[in-house]
Amino acid sequence: MTFRYSDGSTPVGLDVGTSRIVAAWPSESDYIYRSELNSFVTLPGSKFTEGVLRKENVPHTVRANEILVQGNESERFADLLGAESRRPMARGFLNPDEPESLSMMQELLRSLLGTAKHARQKLFFSVPAAPAGAADTATFHEASLRQMLTELGYDAKSVSEGLAVVYSELEGSNYTGIGISVGGGLCNVCMSYLAVPVISFSVPKAGDYIDASAASVTNEMATRMRLVKENTFVFGGVQQEKAHQVISVYYDDLINSLVAAMKEVFTKSKSLPRLGRPIPMVLSGGSTMPPGFRDRFEQAVRASEFPVPVSEIRLAGDPLTATAKGALIAALSEM
Ligand SMILES: Nc1ncnc2c1ncn2[C@@H]1O[C@H](COP(=O)(O)OP(=O)(O)OP(=O)(O)O)[C@@H](O)[C@H]1O
Ligand SMILES: [Mg+2]
Known part of the structure; x- marks a missing residue:
């Protein structure tokens, strides 16, 4: 993909996540990021x-x-x-059980982005792939965000989170491969062939699920479990502390569910391209951060008789900003 600024304008990439909202802008030689907890x-x-x-x-x-x-x-x-x-969002979408959901989302977007700097400033924002049977939720979510961003003056379009990961991380294989985001509210998967999304889906289980499940077993608050998980949890061996042991059980559960869902969807899919050679898989999202995550994920894939030949499984350059970067690349490609 080649990037051109035909009119000197500045596009924006936005990752609207359950856990964090991340914005990306192009700079002289790289990208600039800013984020707010959602x-x-x-x-x-x-x-x-x-x-x-x-x-x-x-x-x-x-x-x-x-x-x-x-x-x-x-x-x-x-x-x-x-x-x-x-939390304004839950499991990837605007939270129907939170009365302040829409107003807080609007305020968060305003404080992170400000109003558009010029007419028709392009912005791409990430949306999750609809989980099976929840198309209405996805439509409402996408339309509400587009409306909020339009009110701030942006020319806003959506891109699915999995495809944004592909744009961000798979240039080396000409955007052929599997992009995966393991976030807070859900996991997003996109299989792409030459930048065309062939199969996209989401699994409504991610970091929040680990926090909530671990909290209910240990009688602690989910926020506490989250801090333990983010600051001291490492994969592997026998876990010394009870909290780590509980977190590792639910982390394994999450990884196994994600791999099982990929296996099922890819096996059943009629549109699975006959690729002829193994394709890369890239992992992004905050929940891929604990040391040892990649190895544990690869073990699960290798043990699963995965239906697609995989050449390598690697972590995104920066798992916390890959979606925002991919959304920005989508915006830049339209300049
Ligand atoms: N260092 C870390 N170790 C473990 N987990 C982490 C770490 N940093 C962040 N996380 C977890 O990553 C999750 C948030 O990831 P991310 O910011 O990618 O999600 P999101 O994009 O906001 O959510 P989603 O894509 O599911 O809507 C949270 O569950 C958080 O606890
Ligand atoms: Mg995300």
Whole structure:
């Protein structure tokens, strides 16, 4: 793909994830990224707190008698207050059980992106592939985000998350291979042949599932389990600590479910291209971060009589920004 700036404008790539929203812009030689946690907490209303938050540039929204702190700072406040943070999205889509879902998403997008810098500023945002039987949820999610981004002045289009991973990581094989994102709310898979998405699907089990399941077994809060998982969990051997042991059980469950789903979908698919040679598989998303994840995933694939010959299984250059980068590449390719 060649990138041209025909009119000097700046395109934007946006990864709207259950856990984090990541934006990417092109720079002189590379890309620039910014991210916000896709969560918020409610604080009691106070002019004093309002003033301090404003001074510290903490994104927040003032209501009649409460203050909603959204984005990166929400986690720290939730931890301090001993509360779970609230989430605008769940399992990949706008959360129907969260009344503030749409308003908080709009505020998060506004604080991360600002309004468009010029007319028709192009923006591609990631959407998950619809899980089986949930096409309506996907339509509502995509249309709502497009509307919010249009209100901010962007010329917004969607790209599926799996395909964004392919754009970001599989240039070396001419965009032929399998792109996988193992995120917070779900896993997205896209098999692509020469940049054409042949099979895309999602599995509604990812990092949040590990946190929630581990929390219910250990009687801890999900946020706590998440911190343990992100900061100290490593794959392999007998786990010394109870929390690590529990996390490893659910991590294995997640990996096995994902590999089983890929095997089933690829086996049943009539459109599986006869590729003639093995194709690469690339892993991205925050849940691929613990040391040993790739090896454990490869073991599961090798043990599964996988229906597609795989040449290599590797991690994305930066698993946390691959989707945003891929969305930006999609936007750049339309310039
Ligand atoms: N260092 C780490 N070790 C383990 N897990 C991590 C680490 N960093 C992030 N995660 C986990 O990755 C998940 C978030 O990943 P990511 O940001 O890719 O998801 P997302 O794009 O927001 O969600 P989704 O794509 O599912 O909608 C969370 O479950 C988080 O706990
Ligand atoms: Mg994601």
